Amino acid sequence: MDLSNMRAVMVAGRGGLVEAALRAISKSSSLQAGDVIFYAVEKNEDAVMTLRARARHRDEWKAHSVEVVCSDLRDWTPSTGPLDVVISEFLGSFGDNEASPELLTDAFLKRILKPNGVCIPRGYTSFCQPMMCPALWTDIRSLMADTTTALGAGGLANSDKRLSTPFVVITNRCFYPSPSVGAQEVFTFDHQRPDEDHSDDHSDSGDRFKSLSFPVEADAVIHGLQGYFECSLYGSVTMSINPKTHTPDMVSWFPIFLPLASPITVKRGQVFTWNIWRRVDHTTRRMWYEWCVTSPCVKPVQNTNGSYYYVGL
Incomplete structure (x- = not known):
C-alpha cells in the first residue's frame, strides 16, 4: 500500500474517529499532513453540521484533507474510485448487535475497496x-x-x-x-x-x-x-x-x-x-x-x- 497517497473513508459520527486518525498521522514517522485524504461520511444531518464546523475551525482538520459527506455509507461511492481503507465504529457490546455485518457486507467492501484495501475492524x-x-x-x-x-x-x-x-x-x-x-x-x-x-x-x-x-x-x-x-x-x-x-x-x-x-x-x-x-x-x-x-x-x-x-x- 502506497502510504504517501492513501484515501480512507470512515463512519464519522461527530468526529471522534476522525480526530483519532489525525492524531495517529501526527505521531507517524512515515506519514505527514496531506498524505491521506479522508472522507468523513455520516447520514445524521445534525452530526454532519458538527463535522463541518470542526473541518472549518479546528487546526488539525484544516491541516489535512478531510471531506465531510452527508450520506448513508452504503449508498455512497467515492468519485475518485476505490479506497485504501474503510474505518467504521458499528461495533456494539455484543459485537454484531449494531448491525455491522449488514452494513459492511462483502458486496459493499468489494465495491468500495481496492484489491489490497483494508477494513478496520477486520x-x-x-x-x-x-x-x-x-x-x-x-x-x-x-x-x-x-x-x-x-x-x-x-x-x-x-x-x-x-x-x-x-x-x-x-x-x-x-x-x-x-x-x-x-x-x-x-x-x-x-x-x-x-x-x-x-x-x-x-x-x-x-x-x-x-x-x-x-x-x-x-x-x-x-x-x-x-x-x-x-x-x-x-x-x-x-x-x-x-x-x-x-x-x-x-x-x-x-x-x-x-x-x-x-x-x-x-x-x-x-x-x-x-x-x-x-x-x-x-x-x-x-x-x-x-x-x-x-x-x-x-x-x-x-x-x-x-x-x-x-x-x-
Missing part, C-alpha cells in the same frame, strides 16, 4: 455466559411492570417487553455458575477482502443459530446471559471486553445482558443449555435476536420475530 466474535444477578433482573422487570403479554407457542405469562430486550449494563452484584468454562463463542463475522478465501467464516449476513451448553458448578438461579465481544482491528491489533482477554483500561463498551423471562434454578452437576438465533429480514430492514433455554428445562422462545426488540438496518 472481524469480531461475540461471547456469552450465564449469570445470576437478581438485582439487575428485578430492575429490568420494574421498568415496565404493567406491560404483560404472551410469547411463543406455549405462551409466556407475566413477561414484559423489557425482559425480551438486551441491555448494556455495568454488573457488580453478580455470580457466574460456570466459571471454569467462562464465556463461550457465539457468532463470528469477518470483513477481510471478499476475494480472499474465508468461505468458512460465514461473512455473508443472514440468519444464524448457536446452541451453548454450560456445566453448572454451583447451585444458582440464572437470570440471563451476559455478552461480550473480541475484535481484530488490523494485523495483530485487537481489543476485547471478554473478561478473559479484556483490553486493559478500556471502558468504551460495557457488557450486554440478555434477560430470561423467568429465572431458572440450576443445581451443581446439571447442564444449562441456551439457544440464540440472529435473524435478519431485508424486506423490513430489521435485525434481531431470539433466545430460549432448553436445559435443565424447556422455555418458550423470547422476542420471536423481533416483536419486542430489533435493530433497524
Whole structure:
C-alpha cells in the first residue's frame, strides 16, 4: 500500500474517529499532513453540521484533507474510485448487535475497496455466559411492570417487553455458575477482502443459530446471559471486553445482558443449555435476536420475530 497517497473513508459520527486518525498521522514517522485524504461520511444531518464546523475551525482538520459527506455509507461511492481503507465504529457490546455485518457486507467492501484495501475492524466474535444477578433482573422487570403479554407457542405469562430486550449494563452484584468454562463463542463475522478465501467464516449476513451448553458448578438461579465481544482491528491489533482477554483500561463498551423471562434454578452437576438465533429480514430492514433455554428445562422462545426488540438496518 502506497502510504504517501492513501484515501480512507470512515463512519464519522461527530468526529471522534476522525480526530483519532489525525492524531495517529501526527505521531507517524512515515506519514505527514496531506498524505491521506479522508472522507468523513455520516447520514445524521445534525452530526454532519458538527463535522463541518470542526473541518472549518479546528487546526488539525484544516491541516489535512478531510471531506465531510452527508450520506448513508452504503449508498455512497467515492468519485475518485476505490479506497485504501474503510474505518467504521458499528461495533456494539455484543459485537454484531449494531448491525455491522449488514452494513459492511462483502458486496459493499468489494465495491468500495481496492484489491489490497483494508477494513478496520477486520472481524469480531461475540461471547456469552450465564449469570445470576437478581438485582439487575428485578430492575429490568420494574421498568415496565404493567406491560404483560404472551410469547411463543406455549405462551409466556407475566413477561414484559423489557425482559425480551438486551441491555448494556455495568454488573457488580453478580455470580457466574460456570466459571471454569467462562464465556463461550457465539457468532463470528469477518470483513477481510471478499476475494480472499474465508468461505468458512460465514461473512455473508443472514440468519444464524448457536446452541451453548454450560456445566453448572454451583447451585444458582440464572437470570440471563451476559455478552461480550473480541475484535481484530488490523494485523495483530485487537481489543476485547471478554473478561478473559479484556483490553486493559478500556471502558468504551460495557457488557450486554440478555434477560430470561423467568429465572431458572440450576443445581451443581446439571447442564444449562441456551439457544440464540440472529435473524435478519431485508424486506423490513430489521435485525434481531431470539433466545430460549432448553436445559435443565424447556422455555418458550423470547422476542420471536423481533416483536419486542430489533435493530433497524
